[in-house]
Amino acid sequence: MDTKLLPPTDENLAHAAQLLQGGQLVAFPTETVYGLGANALDAQAVLSIFTAKHRPADNPLIVHVDGPNTAQQVCQWSDAAQQMADAFWPGPLTMLLPRKACVPQIVTAGLPTVGVRFPNHPVAIRLIAQTGLPLAAPSANLSGRPSPTLAAHVMEDFCGIIPMIIDGGECAIGIESTVVDMSGEAPTVLRPGAVTPEQIAMVMGACNVAPAVRRALLPGESAPSPGMRHRHYAPRAAMTLVKGDIKKVAEYINDQYDRTPNAAVLAFTPHMSLYGARNVINLGLDATSAAHKLFYVLRQLDAQGVEYIYSETLPETGLGLAVMNRLARAAAFHLVDVDTLPPPDLSN
Secondary structure, three states: OOOEEEOOOHHHHHHHHHHHHOOOOEEEOOOOOOEEEEEOOOHHHHHHHHHHHOOOOOOOOEEEOOOHHHHHHHEOOOHHHHHHHHHHOOOOEEEEEEEOOOOOHHHHOOOOEEEEEOOOOHHHHHHHHHHOOOEEOOEOOOOOOOOOOOHHHHHHHHOOOOOEEEOOOOOOOOOOOEEEEOOOOOOEEEEOOOOOHHHHHHHHOOOEEOHHHOOOOOOOOOOOOOOOOOOOOOOOOEEEEEEOOHHHHHHHHHHHHHHOOOEEEEEOHHHHHHHOOOOEEEOOOOHHHHHHHHHHHHHHHHHHOOOEEEEOOOOOOOHHHHHHHHHHHHOOOOEEEHHHOOOOOOOO
16 A cells, blocks of 8 residues: 655645545544544444554553534533633543444443543644544554654654545644543543643642552553553564663663663763763653653664663653653663662662
């Protein structure tokens, strides 16, 4: 298949809409990451997403809509959902709500809820409106790989596999949407993103965070949201997160780096000088810059053939919770707390 990488002109979006209406796949930009879209009401089209991505069938998809009216076609709407939509849509927020019968079970992995999101990106909104359909759209990467923030990343994974990629430039946020379960008395964050638990609590009065945001799922534990059950966001390199006093963190990382061939370090701007002339990638000043850069950096390190990555950490507050969730899953939850390590043996 010849994969076309095209700008978002009216003509190209019309062609993309025709492809989607015909049951084919189109990758398109959103403010979070690029999505791999299909007609959410066509089970066969949705199956082709799972096939193209090599995505496990028990990993549900998010349905993208162009407003609350379209959302109500695929889910049971509520006053709480309207309150959340008024505050955060269009934007990087996905709500899990009871699905309607028109949504194929393959979209929801057989679960009774469906995730719906109104993206805040002009190209995505135009495409959904022109298609006239809700679009099931996970991130446009091979399953388990870092999510794509550039059209070139999508081309790396899907050249020759899908007919069209719409190039909308770099994604503004850089990590996937916040996923919130709306079934309880208070919203519960299942996957953190740019809409933070603190912001949700300001609107709704309270907001819970699922335990699996900060750890791997336990055997038998359900995964109603994408990004919970399977290894996600992962570079090809082995990755270790290091937390604690920053001077001890740098000492530990430098020691491990010097013992390790073909390694790299992820660090924040104020700490760059602690790593000398080593291969250090700057994640920026804070969680916002880290979110924007993270997946780009992981793909860059893959392209360099790096085999080991050592990364600093962030406090798990605000957007830092989302960045740490992605880092932890990329590292398969391999974390070292230098403040709890025994002191070195200096007797030898």
